[in-house]
Amino acid sequence: MVKIYENGFSYDYTWHAVTLAYFLRYPNPYSTHVISSDVISRHIDDTGCLHTVRIHHKRGKLPAALTRLLPSISDSYILETSKVNPRTMVMETETRNLDHTSILSVIEQQTYTPSEAGDITNVRTTVRFDSRFGNRRSQNQPTEAEIQEAHQQQQEKRGLFGFGFGWGKQGVQRTIEQLGARRTAEHVGSSTKGMQLVLDRLRKIGLIGARGVERVGDGEVGWKAVWRRVREEIPKAEGIDAGVGV
Amino acid sequence: MSASLSPECLPAKEKYDACFIRWYTESTLRPSLPPSLVPLQTLVNGGGSTSTLLTDGVLPEFLRGERTEDEACKKLFLEYSHCLKKALDSKGIGKMLDDARKNAEESDGSRRGS
Numbered sequence: 130m131v132k133i134y135e136n137g138f139s140y141d142y143t144w145h146a147v148t149l150a151y152f153l154r155y156p157n158p159y160s161t162h163v164i165s166s167d168v169i170s171r172h173i174d175d176t177g178c179l180h181t182v183r184i185h186h187k188r189g190k191l192p193a194a195l196t197r198l199l200p201s202i203s204d205s206y207i208l209e210t211s212k213v214n215p216r217t218m219v220m221e222t223e224t225r226n227l228d229h230t231s232i233l234s235v236i237e238q239q240t241y242t243p244s245e246a247g248d249i250t251n252v253r254t255t256v257r258f259d260s261r262f263g264n265r266r267s268q269n270q271p272t273e274a275e276i277q278e279a280h281q282q283q284q285e286k287r288g289l290f291g292f293g294f295g296w297g298k299q300g301v302q303r304t305i306e307q308l309g310a311r312r313t314a315e316h317v318g319s320s321t322k323g324m325q326l327v328l329d330r331l332r333k334i335g336l337i338g339a340r341g342v343e344r345v346g347d348g349e350v351g352w353k354a355v356w357r358r359v360r361e362e363i364p365k366a367e368g369i370d371a372g373v374g375v
Numbered sequence: 376m377s378a379s380l381s382p383e384c385l386p387a388k389e390k391y392d393a394c395f396i397r398w399y400t401e402s403t404l405r406p407s408l409p410p411s412l413v414p415l416q417t418l419v420n421g422g423g424s425t426s427t428l429l430t431d432g433v434l435p436e437f438l439r440g441e442r443t444e445d446e447a448c449k450k451l452f453l454e455y456s457h458c459l460k461k462a463l464d465s466k467g468i469g470k471m472l473d474d475a476r477k478n479a480e481e482s483d484g485s486r487r488g489s
Contacts, residue, residue: 149403156377165378167380168388168391168395186380208472215402
């Protein structure tokens with residue numbers, strides 16, 4: 130069973146600036162749950178496209194109804210793949226959770242393209258939720274009865290009676306997917322805010338400007354000063370409300 | 376930049392990240408010509424040949440075939456990934472990556488086909 134979420138958004142920055150910000154987006158005050166980010170592989174293919182695979186370690190952000198039951202899910206690993214095509218000016222990204230996939234798989238795909246005039250960047254986001262819970266057994270996962278209990282509690286809490294009893298596997302999968310979907314609007318919102326903030330700060334630092342990515346002062350010294358500011362200023366929580374814990 | 380999964384890899388990661396971002400910044404400086412005229416082959420060939428269509432003045436360094444930063448990044452990446460591999464293995468992430476690859480193959484009509 131699969132549930133889909135879709136969203137369109139535009140950044141008021143050039144495509145080159147936005148693709149740079151994508152690689153620099155962690156840490157930022159809107160994503161304090163991201164503990165670490167590492168590059169697993171990176172290469173340029175025969176057509177000149179840059180491929181990057183990264184792994185992000187996140188503190189648990191599962192819905193409360195699930196985390197109550199599953200204390201072992203306090204964190205998760207996210208695999209991010211991206212492809213930057215500098216010729217067609219298209220960046221495609223995908224993130225998916227690496228663990229807990231037998232409960233819920235969340236796959237987010239984004240496509241970044243410049244507007245016709247080139248002054249803004251459009252982003253199309255598609256998120257797919259797929260719960261295969263109960264389709265196969267794996268170790269360290271809750272029993273179906275436990276999940277059913279969570280499902281029941283969730284429904285009762287919301288006062289959604291009338292579906293009868295005996296939920297069955299599909300009902301449980303649907304609940305898990307709905308819980309995931311509810312979180313997604315929130316997540317997409319905070320990751321967009323995070324990107325926006327990173328872009329604003331890169332502009333303040335002078336790495337990006339109205340025309341796109343800017344040439345940094347001359348030589349090592351100029352670059353080091355800029356890089357130091359990138360490292361120090363992007364994560365700052367100053368002037369951000371409700372940043373922590375989002 | 377963000378932390379590493381393994382704190383001991385952080386120094387190597389920071390050096391590599393700085394190198395990559397510098398390379399990416401310089402390589403995405405807005406060319407003065409439409410992207411279709413930018414000689415992408417130079418990316419692939421390691422800068423052996425550069426198109427004569429374009430004058431040097433309008434191109435970012437790496438498109439002119441100056442690959443020194445990129446080469447430096449490669450060495451830094453090897454150091455970083457050597458360190459990281461140990462961390463990935465000890466946390467069992469290597470296996471998760473294999474499973475993800477299998478899942479992607481079996482369930483994904485992936486738009487990128489790779």
